[in-house]
Amino acid sequence: MIRSFVIVAAVLATLSAGPARAQASPTGPSPTFDAVRARGQLVCGTAATLPGFATVDSRGGWTGLYVDVCRTIAAAMFGDASRVRYVPTTLQNRLPMLQSGEIDVLASNTTWTLAREASLGLQFTGVTFYDGQGFLVRRSLGVTSARQLDGATVCVQPGSTTELNLADYFRRNSMRLTPLVIETVEEVRNAVLTGRCDAYTIGTAALTAFRAGLGAQAGDFVLLPEIISKEPLGPVVRKGDQRWFDLVRWAGYAPLLAEEFGITSANLEARMSDPDPEVQRFLGRTGGFGTMLGVRDDWAAQIVRQVGNAAEQWDRNVAPLGLQRGANRLWTEGGLQYPPPAR
Known part of the structure; x- marks a missing residue:
């Protein structure tokens, strides 16, 4: 009986470990993920007339909180936040453009609703901005x-x-x-x-x-x-491409996790040797999370280095408008932003 118990336990352990191994080396087709990688550039749709959130200047330079969403995805995918082509969108064309494949992701003033997910073939990856x-x-x-x-x-x-x-x-x-x-x-x-x-x-x-x-x-x-x-605003992707969804979702969580850990673009290099195991995993020193996502293991470090943590992005883009962070603060400060653990 003891021998049988050991065999059963070993089989169960093997079965439970199987999915983790499969996730560690993503394989199989991933239409948007593969297209973005092959193109070497993210095509990101966003508004162009929202100061603090998404605007384009006379020289074609884009800035704003939603623009930084696009930049974080590019930093995670390529290790280069500048590899983005921005496509201006309107309230009328933004969702059709995503549905048709004209853009890889929509990062704009778009509210997460049941109808949009259940009937349009689209999926929200998280909440960038809690609004009303x-x-x-x-x-x-x-x-x-x-x-x-x-x-x-x-x-x-x-x-x-x-x-x-x-x-x-x-x-x-x-x-x-x-x-x-x-x-x-x-x-x-x-x-x-x-x-x-x-x-x-x-x-x-x-x-x-x-x-x-x-x-x-x-x-x-x-x-x-x-x-x-209630207006939870966040990035939107097409349904049916789980690897792309995962990358966009976790690229959105990374700046919040960095803020939670107290990691900024200014102290990033010093924190690379931080002995905290959670920090080590987050920065790609251990854990192999980048491999699970299909990108480099330092994907989160690249986001912080090139785009900053969530507080830095807010202070750079939104604070000058005089808008209080309110519900968009971290959960540790009474806000609604509660990123899942990177482990």
Whole structure:
């Protein structure tokens, strides 16, 4: 009986170890992953008119929090954060462009919803930014609450979750609404500045970026205190390519883990010899996690070295807008960002 028990235990141990060995050396076709690697460049779709999140300057240089998402993926894949071709997207074309394969990943102001995952063949890899829909109004109107917008004309863009949230909020509160649906940010800006609409609604991050883009007139507008929806915004990929999904997901977690470990672009080299086993695994000194993902074992170190940890990215891109980090802080600081362990 003892001998039989030992044999059974050995068989079970072998079976349980099998998947781990298979994962350590990923094989088989992975359409997007293989295409990106063969091309030597990531094609990343993102907005181009959101200061602090995604903008392009007159020389073609891209900056912003969502742009850094693209850069982290490239750093993980190639060890070079610059190997990205950015494709400007709009609210109307962003998801079709991803579905058709025009872009490898969408990193923009896109809300994670059930319908988008269940019916469009797409999958969100995580949350870059926890947001909520709000309202921007002209200060001179004297409006201090969204409940005072009964009968208002509200500017809203099509092709987003914003329209439904707006209608739901006004219906729920028995308020009259005149929506003014406008497609582009430029047209919205003109409508807001000329008084064609009493308020503009979208996620508060986009509203903050929009107000910053008004330049000298930014002080004439205020954000109302109400948040009327949940808007978890994150990268999106096509379903059916697990290796690509894994890489994009963990490239998103790496800056958060680095912040959790206290690793920054400035102290990275010193931390390479840190005896903490978790840090050693994260930085690729042990564990072979890069091999599991199909990239170099120092993939996370490359992200921190070239793009920075989550706090560095926030301070560089979003803090100048005056937007508080709030729910986007680490879980250890009362926020919602809770990266799974790298082990």
